Amino acid sequence: MDWNATLEFARGPFFTAALFVFVGGLTYRLVRVLTLGWSRDRVPSAGSKAGGVAKSYGKGLIIWPFVPWVKQTFAGNAVTLIAGGIFHLGLFAIIIFGAPHMLAWKSMLGFGWPTLPLPIIDWLAAAAIAAMVALAINRVANPLLRKLSGPAEALNWLFVFLPMLTGYMTTHHLLFRYEVIYSLHVLAVDVMLIWIPFSRISHFVFYFFSRTIHGAQFGKRAVTP
Amino acid sequence: MTKGSEPQETIYEHLRSKGVSRRDFVKYCGALAGTMAFCGVPAPVEASGLPASLAGPQADATPLIVRAFETKPRVPVIWLEFQDCAGCTEALTRSQSPTLGDLVLNEISIDYHETLFAAAGFQAEENRDAMMQKYHGQYVLVVEGSIPVADGGIHCTIGGRTALDLLEEAAEGAAAIISTGNCSSFGGLPKADPNPTEAKGVWEIITDKPVVNIPGCPAIPEVTTAVLLQFIVFGTLPELDDLNRPKTFYGQTIHDRCLRRPFYEAGKFAKSFDDEGARKGWCLYKLGCKGPTTYNACATIKWDAGLSFPIQSGHPCLGCSQPNFWDGGGFYQGQSAPLNRPGAAAVGVAAAAGAVVGAGAATANRMKKRRAGSAEPGDEDA
Numbered sequence: 321m322d323w324n325a326t327l328e329f330a331r332g333p334f335f336t337a338a339l340f341v342f343v344g345g346l347t348y349r350l351v352r353v354l355t356l357g358w359s360r361d362r363v364p365s366a367g368s369k370a371g372g373v374a375k376s377y378g379k380g381l382i383i384w385p386f387v388p389w390v391k392q393t394f395a396g397n398a399v400t401l402i403a404g405g406i407f408h409l410g411l412f413a414i415i416i417f418g419a420p421h422m423l424a425w426k427s428m429l430g431f432g433w434p435t436l437p438l439p440i441i442d443w444l445a446a447a448a449i450a451a452m453v454a455l456a457i458n459r460v461a462n463p464l465l466r467k468l469s470g471p472a473e474a475l476n477w478l479f480v481f482l483p484m485l486t487g488y489m490t491t492h493h494l495l496f497r498y499e500v501i502y503s504l505h506v507l508a509v510d511v512m513l514i515w516i517p518f519s520r521i522s523h524f525v526f527y528f529f530s531r532t533i534h535g536a537q538f539g540k541r542a543v544t545p
Numbered sequence: 546m547t548k549g550s551e552p553q554e555t556i557y558e559h560l561r562s563k564g565v566s567r568r569d570f571v572k573y574c575g576a577l578a579g580t581m582a583f584c585g586v587p588a589p590v591e592a593s594g595l596p597a598s599l600a601g602p603q604a605d606a607t608p609l610i611v612r613a614f615e616t617k618p619r620v621p622v623i624w625l626e627f628q629d630c631a632g633c634t635e636a637l638t639r640s641q642s643p644t645l646g647d648l649v650l651n652e653i654s655i656d657y658h659e660t661l662f663a664a665a666g667f668q669a670e671e672n673r674d675a676m677m678q679k680y681h682g683q684y685v686l687v688v689e690g691s692i693p694v695a696d697g698g699i700h701c702t703i704g705g706r707t708a709l710d711l712l713e714e715a716a717e718g719a720a721a722i723i724s725t726g727n728c729s730s731f732g733g734l735p736k737a738d739p740n741p742t743e744a745k746g747v748w749e750i751i752t753d754k755p756v757v758n759i760p761g762c763p764a765i766p767e768v769t770t771a772v773l774l775q776f777i778v779f780g781t782l783p784e785l786d787d788l789n790r791p792k793t794f795y796g797q798t799i800h801d802r803c804l805r806r807p808f809y810e811a812g813k814f815a816k817s818f819d820d821e822g823a824r825k826g827w828c829l830y831k832l833g834c835k836g837p838t839t840y841n842a843c844a845t846i847k848w849d850a851g852l853s854f855p856i857q858s859g860h861p862c863l864g865c866s867q868p869n870f871w872d873g874g875g876f877y878q879g880q881s882a883p884l885n886r887p888g889a890a891a892v893g894v895a896a897a898a899g900a901v902v903g904a905g906a907a908t909a910n911r912m913k914k915r916r917a918g919s920a921e922p923g924d925e926d927a
Contacts, residue, residue: 322787324868327838331874332884336891339883343892344899351903356910419814419831423879427886438812498798499838 323499330506338510345517346525353526363542372539373532380531397465399458403451410448411484414441420491438491445488452481472519479515482508556614556777571611577774578606613778620777621676621684623715624658627701627708628735628744629690632763633726634660639849640766653773656684659703670704677718685776686719687769688712691728691735692750693742700742709750716751721782723757724748725769727865730758730789737871748789757782758789760841762865767846768794788868790840799862800836802844805829815859823859833877835864 415421417436426432435441456477459465486505489495496504516522554562560570626634638661655661656676662669676684690708693700698707716722724747727733735744748756759768772791775783783791800806808814808828815823815832823829830836836844839862843854856862861877864870874884 324788324838328869328873328884331882335883336885336887339887340891340895344895344902347896347899348903348906349899351900352906355904355907419812420879420881423831424881424883427875427878427882435814436812438810441812498800502838 323497323503327499327503327506330503330510334510335506335513338513342513342516345514346522349517349522350525350529353529365540365542367539367541369536369539372537373535376531376535376538397458397462399454399462400465403454403458407448407451407455410444410451411480413444414448414484414487417441442491445484445491449481449484449488452477452484456481475515476519476521479508479512479519480521483512553618555617556619559619560614570614571607574610574614575607578610610778617777617780619654620773621680622653622655622658622687622773623673623676623684623719624655624661624687624689625708625711625715626659627688627690627692627703627712627729628733628742629726629728631660631689633689633761633769634658636763637725637766637769640770653685653777656680667704673715677715681718683720684718685773686715686722688722688724688729688747689726691732691744691746693735693744694750695741695743712747712750716747716754719754721755721757721776722747722751723759723769723772725759725764727760727762727764727870730760731868733762734871736869755782756789757785757791759794760788760790760866760868761843762863762870765794765842765846765848768842786840790866794842794846795840795866797840797842798837799839799841799844799856800834803836803856804844805856819859829856829859829861831879832861833875833879834861835867835870835873835880836862837880839864839867841866 413436416425417434418441419435419438422432422435459469459473459477483505486501486508490498490501490505493501495501512521516524557570560573561567565573624634657669657673659669664672690701692698692708692712694709698709701708703711724730728735728744729747731746732740732744732749735742736746746758748758757772759765759772761768768791771794772783775781783793786792786795788795800809803809805826805828808826809830813822813827815827815829817823818832823832828834834856836856843862844856847854847857863876864873867873872884874880874882
């Protein structure tokens with residue numbers, strides 16, 4: 321197999337196509353949800369909706385996850401909280417502050433930024449990969465999660481896990497020739513980009529919309545018709 | 546260059562006629578074995594007409610080279626240049642071990658070379674034709690430059706004949722073909738998008754002969770001389786990778802043998818040309834280095850008698866020994882970057898398409914709702 325040609329394909333036309341599907345797909349989902357219809361706000365709110373939104377983000381994103389006893393998040397399923405947190409932290413640190421990823425952003429946005437040293441990125445990557453494995457085991461082992469999980473969940477996990485695993489292997493030149501594992505990494509990323517809009521991984525966009533709307537509702541002080 | 550030197554005369558006889566003593570001859574063979582880094586002798590050697598007793602992993606290569614030079618005539622070489630810049634020839638004249646001088650005076654007989662030849666015009670063409678006829682099936686054909694095939698190949702003609710025609714004619718009688726440089730190996734610069742001449746590498750055109758690709762821009766001269774020497778000594782071509790490159794020289798990436806590699810591992814990168822990091826020897830990955838995906842021997846053989854190579858001198862690897870390296874993204878763009886920067890307009894079109902489909906789906910949903918007659922109060926206000 322001609323891996324140089326595969327790499328060119330993965331970095332070239334396939335990536336462009338995947339990016340278009342990603343952007344077009346997310347816009348489609350967003351427009352579809354936003355045009356579902358809004359209830360008319362018939363009663364003026366005595367409270368601050370914006371304050372509710374701020375509180376919602378502050379609590380939901382910054383405070384609650386780090387206070388184990390609140391809402392029983394920790395007691396309920398510690399693995400979900402800890403491994404989920406480590407995974408998200410590692411993922412975003414790597415995507416934004418890993419040198420090769422910053423260069424990819426730079427080529428598309430036209431500007432770059434400082435990156436984290438490889439040893440730090442490396443540990444975050446290893447931790448994120450281990451967290452993903454823990455989350456997969458947890459999902460299978462926990463009877464409640466097992467009931468909630470279907471093939472889509474397995475695919476979500478797979479399409480995120482493959483880029484992370486191949487990315488780690490690419491950095492360390494493990495098992496395969498560099499252009500082989502690098503091609504696999506880029507292919508995995510391309511597939512993930514295509515998959516995201518049509519899966520629950522799209523929560524990385526929709527989470528913010530839903531939390532904003534919920535926050536506004538929480539902040540509202542009025543009789544709900 | 547062939548005047549007065551009959552290739553039927555063995556290399557040893559040729560050297561003796563120039564006054565080289567037996568002792569110096571054997572010393573020279575030993576030096577060649579050393580400079581070519583022959584570790585043992587690859588079996589079988591029968592193909593080269595040499596006794597099997599000289600082969601084996603522990604065998605000393607010197608007697609084999611001595612025997613080969615005693616029994617073999619100088620190898621006739623025909624060197625054709627097509628869509629090229631003569632850079633590979635320029636590089637070859639700077640080969641250090643062996644030097645081109647050694648090679649030409651001792652082991653090979655270059656019978657046609659447009660750049661090095663004193664003769665020109667019809668005289669040179671006639672000489673080439675005569676040599677191809679005389680040494681049919683014996684000569685080594687070295688090709689420098691790509692071959693255009695568009696419009697019947699008219700984009701490169703020499704003496705009124707197309708490069709394609711000249712190549713096919715010369716390849717027909719060649720014992721082996723060596724493509725030196727990226728252009729003759731993979732099309733090189735002339736093949737870069739949009740490739741108006743439909744430039745091709747030799748091995749895409751000549752498929753019934755062994756073709757050794759020695760890509761690079763230019764090719765490392767010692768690799769060319771080493772391949773020629775192997776052909777002279779063993780009568781064989783080196784073991785090749787899937788792109789027909791000698792594995793000995795193209796078996797590892799530049800990155801694998803790079804002197805800046807430890808800094809890659811440590812995550813220390815030069816941020817701009819000749820900044821403090823670059824001078825301290827830090828990795829040039831962020832300056833667009835293509836070392837991780839480039840297979841060549843620059844980091845080990847280096848250039849100008851082992852003086853330096855681009856990365857050592859502070860310039861990132863361009864990946865010049867890989868196919869399509871001119872179209873492999875910007876030279877100074879990170880290797881992890883996508884090959885093409887998607888335009889904002891194109892991304893906008895994708896988003897607009899998504900929005901249109903989304904709006905269409907929403908409209909369809911509403912119509913469905915209306916038809917079902919189950920619209921809730923307030924929905925129509927949306």
